[in-house]
Amino acid sequence: MNDRQEDEDAAGPSYHRLTVRAVRDETADAKSFVLIPERHETALYRYRPGQFLSFRIPHEVGPIVRSYSLSSAPGTDPDMTVCVKRVVGGRGSNWFNDHLRTGARIEATRPAGRFVLRDNDKPLLLIAGGSGITPCISLIKQALAETGRRVKLIYANQNAASVIYRATLDLLESRFDGRFTCQHWLDDDRGFLTADDVMAAAEGWECADSYICGPAPLMDMTEETLGRQFGGDAVILTERFLSPDDPVQPAVPASAEPVPAPAAASPFVQHAWFRLSLDGEDHSVPIAEGQTLLQAALAFGVDVPSSCTEGHCGTCMAQLRSGEVTMASTRALSKRNIARGYVLACQSTPSSTAEIWLDFDL
Amino acid sequence: MKIGTIESIWRYPVKGMRGEEISHVYTGFAGLMGDRVYGVIAADGDPAFPWHTGRDQEEFVLYEASFRSGDALLMPENLDAFEGLAPGIKPVDPSAEAFKVDVKTPGGATNDIDSPEFLADLQETAGRSLKVHMTQKGQHDCRPVSIFSLSAAAKLGEEVGMEIDKRRFRANFYVEWENQDDPYYEFSLVGKNLKIGERLEVAVIERDPRCKMITLDPDTSEESPKLLQHVSRNHGGDAGVFAAVLQEGRVKKGDPIFLT
Numbered sequence: 181m182n183d184r185q186e187d188e189d190a191a192g193p194s195y196h197r198l199t200v201r202a203v204r205d206e207t208a209d210a211k212s213f214v215l216i217p218e219r220h221e222t223a224l225y226r227y228r229p230g231q232f233l234s235f236r237i238p239h240e241v242g243p244i245v246r247s248y249s250l251s252s253a254p255g256t257d258p259d260m261t262v263c264v265k266r267v268v269g270g271r272g273s274n275w276f277n278d279h280l281r282t283g284a285r286i287e288a289t290r291p292a293g294r295f296v297l298r299d300n301d302k303p304l305l306l307i308a309g310g311s312g313i314t315p316c317i318s319l320i321k322q323a324l325a326e327t328g329r330r331v332k333l334i335y336a337n338q339n340a341a342s343v344i345y346r347a348t349l350d351l352l353e354s355r356f357d358g359r360f361t362c363q364h365w366l367d368d369d370r371g372f373l374t375a376d377d378v379m380a381a382a383e384g385w386e387c388a389d390s391y392i393c394g395p396a397p398l399m400d401m402t403e404e405t406l407g408r409q410f411g412g413d414a415v416i417l418t419e420r421f422l423s424p425d426d427p428v429q430p431a432v433p434a435s436a437e438p439v440p441a442p443a444a445a446s447p448f449v450q451h452a453w454f455r456l457s458l459d460g461e462d463h464s465v466p467i468a469e470g471q472t473l474l475q476a477a478l479a480f481g482v483d484v485p486s487s488c489t490e491g492h493c494g495t496c497m498a499q500l501r502s503g504e505v506t507m508a509s510t511r512a513l514s515k516r517n518i519a520r521g522y523v524l525a526c527q528s529t530p531s532s533t534a535e536i537w538l539d540f541d542l
Numbered sequence: 543m544k545i546g547t548i549e550s551i552w553r554y555p556v557k558g559m560r561g562e563e564i565s566h567v568y569t570g571f572a573g574l575m576g577d578r579v580y581g582v583i584a585a586d587g588d589p590a591f592p593w594h595t596g597r598d599q600e601e602f603v604l605y606e607a608s609f610r611s612g613d614a615l616l617m618p619e620n621l622d623a624f625e626g627l628a629p630g631i632k633p634v635d636p637s638a639e640a641f642k643v644d645v646k647t648p649g650g651a652t653n654d655i656d657s658p659e660f661l662a663d664l665q666e667t668a669g670r671s672l673k674v675h676m677t678q679k680g681q682h683d684c685r686p687v688s689i690f691s692l693s694a695a696a697k698l699g700e701e702v703g704m705e706i707d708k709r710r711f712r713a714n715f716y717v718e719w720e721n722q723d724d725p726y727y728e729f730s731l732v733g734k735n736l737k738i739g740e741r742l743e744v745a746v747i748e749r750d751p752r753c754k755m756i757t758l759d760p761d762t763s764e765e766s767p768k769l770l771q772h773v774s775r776n777h778g779g780d781a782g783v784f785a786a787v788l789q790e791g792r793v794k795k796g797d798p799i800f801l802t
Contacts, residue, residue: 219749219778485771487751487779492591494754495774497767511588512754514598515669516765542767 195236195287196221201259203282206344210265210311211277212251215288217260223478225260226489227291228470229253229318230391230419233262236287237275246272249315249393249419250291251345253322254489260291263344265311295419297322298389299470299529302415303330305385307378307402309394310337313344315419316393324356331356332388334381336365336373336398373398375405386410393419454503454536458484467530473505473538474525484540489526496525503536505529545727546719546799548738549692553714555607555643556655557581557681558595560760561712562608566794568617569742570632571787572679573686574714576615580607580643580655581681582664585671593681597754599668600763604648607655611640617792625741625791632790641678685747685784688713689728694781697725702772709760710769711752711782717799728783737800741791749780756781 202214215233217225227250234247252261264276280286295315297304304323308316313335323329337343349362363381365373378401382390390406392399399418406416456463456477467476474496477484487495494512499521505528512524523538530536554561557578568575582594596603609615618624618633625633643655653660655674665672680686690713699706708716715738719727731746738744752773757765773781 219780222778483775485774487753487774492588492753493751493770493779494597494757494767495752495770495779497754509588511591512597514600516600540771542771 195289196224197285198225198233198260198288200280200282200284200286203280206263207265207342209277209342210263210344212261212263213276213280215260215262215286223486223489224290226475226478226486227254227260228296228475229255229322230295230297230315231291231293232295232315232419233260233291234289235272237272239271239275241271244271246276248276249293249295249318251314251317253318253325256321256325263311263314265344293419295319295391295393295417296470297327298415300389301327301329303385303388304332304391305382305388305406306331306333306391307394307398307406308333308335308392309373309398310342311344312392312394312398312419314393316391317345317348319391320352320360324352324360328359331360332381332385333360333362334365334373334378335362336367336394339366339368373401375401378402378405379409382406382409386414390414390416391419392416396420454530454538456482456484457501457537457539457541458482460541471529472526473523473528473530473536477525484525486526491524491527494524497522497542498525499523499539499542500528501537501539503530503534504532505536506531543801544720544798545731545736545801546691546717548793548795548797548799549716549718551715551793551795552709552712553577554712555580555609556605556645557593558597558602558755559605559607559645560603561709562606564616566616566792568621568633568790568792569687569738569787570635570790571686573682573787574680575617575635576609576641577686577714578680578682579641579676579678581675582672583675584668585673591683594668594670594672595755596758596763598670600758600765601648601667603755603758603760603763606646607643608646609640610642610644611636614640621792635678638678641676684750685786687715687744687785687787688750688782689715689717689746689785690750690782691717691719691725691728693719693722693725694728698769698773698781701776702769704766704769706769707760710756710758711750712755713782715793726777729780731801732783735788735802736785737802739791739793739797741789742787742793743789743791743802744785744787746783746785748784749778750782750784751779752781 198215198217200213201216204212206212232247232249234245237244248262248264251263264273266277267273306316320331323331352360353362392402453464453466456465463482465477465480474486485495487493491509491511500523505523507527509527551564551567552561553574553576583592584594621633644652645655646652690711695706695708721727735745757767757770
């Protein structure tokens with residue numbers, strides 16, 4: 181993916197060391213990097229498909245920060261992977277492609293970003309250009325593997341040789357025949373994608389959640405076109421590439437701003453905070469829509485026990501002393517656990533307006 | 543260099559049920575002979591992990607499984623004829639009849655695991671549709687051989703503030719290390735090869751990521767979530783190590799362990 185400036189909070193980001201387990205050539209100018217956190221920091225690198233990491237690169241001009249989206253999905257890929265495509269003159273992207281080798285270590289922040297699936301059953305329409313496929317393929321894998329949603333990808337590239345993840349896309353299309361279609365658009369054959377092309381490809385997908393990622397001109401055009409075509413209720417999320425080398429870019433990158441903002445009036449909004457008991461101490465933990473209780477607690481810096489985050493191991497089991505949650509899976513819970521009011525924090529999202537109190541001191 | 547001793551050898555005829563201590567065993571590429579050859583699959587289980595275990599029904603760890611053939615399943619026949627040959631030559635495994643298993647329930651009833659009576663009783667107790675699944679190659683979650691030290695069990699008990707029965711960790715080989723300074727010495731062996739006894743060689747592949755099973759008392763099935771919480775927060779979720787077999791061989795209690 182192209183360079184994008186670090187979105188730092190006031191306190192500054194915290195970096196952790198990742199090891200490059202493997203490097204794969206995707207095209208002549210793009211590579212995938214498989215990244216492994218330190219064993220004791222595995223929990224810090226749980227992520228949602230579509231999110232990105234910000235890297236502190238030891239460039240010869242001095243440390244520079246660049247953000248690259250994860251192309252992996254936790255439900256389908258064993259390890260985190262980012263894909264980086266060279267940008268002409270891009271310091272970060274060229275450093276990755278030229279210098280980062282298997283076995284090397286690099287510093288990165290925890291995963292972040294809001295270019296993620298919304299919790300509904302709507303079909304997904306994704307429009308990607310070039311390395312903009314990176315977060316999109318992560319979303320596609322999650323949607324196909326973990327939901328029953330229909331998915332359509334319109335993927336624009338200059339030519340066939342510049343198509344990233346071609347084999348994976350072909351495989352997914354074959355495996356999920358009827359649920360996933362990938363429409364390739366090659367500029368060398370058909371010219372640049374136009375508004376009319378987008379409208380034709382998007383016809384029948386008016387009720388979909390739309391995701392756009394790619395070069396700025398492509399994104400501007402498709403965002404405007406879909407907004408016009410789908411009307412005011414359309415939900416369009418974008419992930420923009422903003423390079424620090426670009427003098428016209430804003431200081432803080434836009435990241436997945438829905439257009440317009442989702443209007444769903446969920447009882448969830450009542451749960452801006454929840455109570456968490458651990459080691460005899462109480463914490464008030466902020467939680468955002470779509471977060472599990474575990475994600476919210478870890479993001480807030482509470483050292484709650486957790487391991488697989490998939491509902492298998494039972495490490496994050498806690499007692500729900502008040503409130504109600506919906507669990508995506510209860511795999512690690514026995515009938516005895518459920519009778520005692522135990523839940524899996526990694527699988528739980530708020531489902532009522534009652535105050536939630538999660539107690540880990542079992 | 544000798545680094546430890548086999549304190550005890552355990553195998554688990556049925557995945558998730560109580561294990562049995564054995565004096566010696568043949569360890570092949572697929573693990574200890576007879577280890578986890580049976581499992582119980584839940585119809586409503588996760589396709590990726592369909593097993594019915596103590597995770598789903600705590601009392602499952604109290605079921606006692608044993609091979610009807612007794613010692614016949616500890617060693618292949620004519621093992622001596624094979625051990626002089628090249629490492630790739632495998633001895634002939636026992637016949638299917640040797641793998642017949644009886645299970646004693648916590649209530650005291652004993653049944654053939656393949657009998658309708660056993661399954662009906664278990665399904666009624668568990669409250670879900672189940673089927674018995676058997677394969678002679680063993681049905682391990684990660685790697686075929688697990689190793690856990692008595693020092694790790696003792697240290698965890700000290701850290702958590704409770705008495706820790708080593709059987710919570712359901713290892714194949716419980717060991718005593720020569721190293722008295724590092725109670726979790728096995729973690730330092732990841733990436734290294736060990737020779738156990740006269741012939742068996744294993745590669746220590748990775749640490750053993752733990753789940754809810756270690757919270758269950760092996761004698762009462764009562765749950766102590768704080769143990770798993772502690773392992774997660776202080777040891778990266780790991781306890782013990784997994785190994786893959788490089789050269790098959792017999793192992794007996796008291797065998798030395800060498801770093802190769």
